[in-house]
Amino acid sequence: MTSRMYRPVRVVVASVIMTLAVAALAGCSFQEEEKVWEISGGIFGTTYHINVVLPQDDAKLKILAHGIRSELERVDNAMSTWKQDSELSMLNHKQDQSSWTALSAPLFEVISRAQDVSAFTGGAFDVTVGPVVNLWGFGPDARPKTTPPEEALADLLEVTGWEFLELDAETRSIRSKKPQYIDLSGIAKGYGVDVVARYLDTEGIQAYLVEIGGEVRTRGRKPDGAIWRLAVETPSEQARQVNKIVALDNRSMATSGDYRNYYESEGQRYSHTIDPDTGRPISHQLASVTVISDDCMTADALATAFNVMGFDRAMGLATRENIPAYFIVRGEAGFEVHSSPAFSSYIVQ
Template identity: 85%
Template sequence: MTSRMFGPVRVVMASVIMTLAVAALAGCSFQEEEKVWEISGGIFGTSYHINVVLPDDNAKLKLLAQGIQSELEQVDNAMSTWKQDSELSRLNHQTDQMEWTVLSAPLFEVIQRAQEISAQTDGAFDATIGPVVNLWGFGPEARPEHTPSDEELQRMLSVTGWEFLELDQEALAIRTQQPQYIDLSGIAKGYGVDVVARYLDSQGVQAYLVEIGGEVRTRGRKPEGDIWRLAVETPSEQARQVNVVVALDQKSMATSGDYRNYYESEGMRYSHTIDPDTGRPIDHRLASVTVISDDCMTADALATAFNVMGFERAMSLATRENIPAYFIVRGEAGFDVHSTPAFSAYVVQ
């Protein structure tokens, strides 16, 4: 995550189709009593767009906009590795990590969920892989002049591992068997979506679509009664194209792919997603995976883990555990698509 901002929060009436990695697909006349309003701004080095269904109440909208930005800044201040004074950065730079450290409830919640996803995916999701991510130049540190050597990777991998973290649920505390650098970038954005949803619930908003950097959570319906429809795009570095459309009510969706965040060095392309087993950027046929879950934190982390695992392993796990997942795989003549039976129930187009 980063702490960069992209201008002040805006409140505008939603009148166009969202054309992001995951976009709301709808557009029609609204009842006079309620309209869909968009609250947008910047956080985590990306942008957010939140659609809320409310009557025309400018004071209410401004209050919501301020509250949303405040809630997201609290997440950033707790979990960013780009901010040296964040709670997570302070934890990462402690010299006594093998002693119990009490965490804030939000940070403990996210680390605990990260650990659960790590166990579920046999370590494909690993919040301690941050030092290796930094070694490849995808973290807050400067990009290296050369790619890491096998010796550097093995040395770094030997001292990282999600199994080294110990959590105390009752005390909301953490300690490590040896010093670790925790990176929550594969789960914290989804958690931010959940935080905004909780805030809107607390403010009595009955229908909304929360989107941060392509991760989405919905509740309720639009004024005309239509369910929120979302598009999964075809993986492409050029024009964006809809691959499949799903309908969600009180569900979350997250997508992970290797086609946007990468760099090229010495004729090689390196994805930002690092395999904790090898310490290297992923290099397989799976181009994109989308996961649907009750909460966005889980969808975000599972999508990241499935992207690491590759199609065959991820499809097997998702099918076995009845996880709604949609895979776009590079084939000889273009993209092949596959989905678990649980995902099919959400497809509308």
């Protein structure tokens, strides 16, 4: 997760024309019509777009824009591996991690959920794989000129593993049998979505769509009563193309794919998603997986884990556990799409 490329928060009117609804009741009172307003900016090296439904209220929109920004910066300051002074970076740089270290509530919550998903997916999701990610050039370290040597990968795989982390819920503390470098990039963005949603709830916003770097959470309906509709993209390095439209009612959705963040070296393509078992970038035919869940943090982590697992294993787990998941797989004649039984009811187009 990164804090680069910030943009000033700006409030954008999603509908240019603002009208007044005329009440044909006694007194002919006027009531402002609700509209969709967008608050956008940059965080985590990506962008956010928050749509809120409310009557025109410039003061309220400014409060929301400032509050959203503050909430996201708190997440970044706690969980960034690019900021040397973040809470996570300071934990990662502790030479002796065998004694208990107290964590802030947000950081403990995210690591706890990460551990749950790791256990659920048999280690396909592993936040301790950070050193391997860095070795392949997808972290804060410079990109290597050649692929990592086998010996270096083997050495790292011996000392990394989610099983080494121990958590104490009572004291919100963590320790590790061996020093670990934790990378939360596969879950923190989804958590940021959840944090913004919680903030909007406390501000009394009854309907919203929160999107950060493609991860989404919705609540309520649009002013016309319609459910929020979102696109699942066809994997493409060029122009964005819609593959499916889904309706999301008080749910979260996250997508993981290998078609944007990658590099090529000596004719070989290397995905940013690392398989914790092999220490290598994934190389199967699964191009993209989208997961729907109650909260975006879980959807984000599961999408990453399913992307690591590949289509067959991930579809089997999603089907058994009734998880809504949508898979786009590279086939001989082009992309093939598959959805778990639980996902089918969300598709509207």
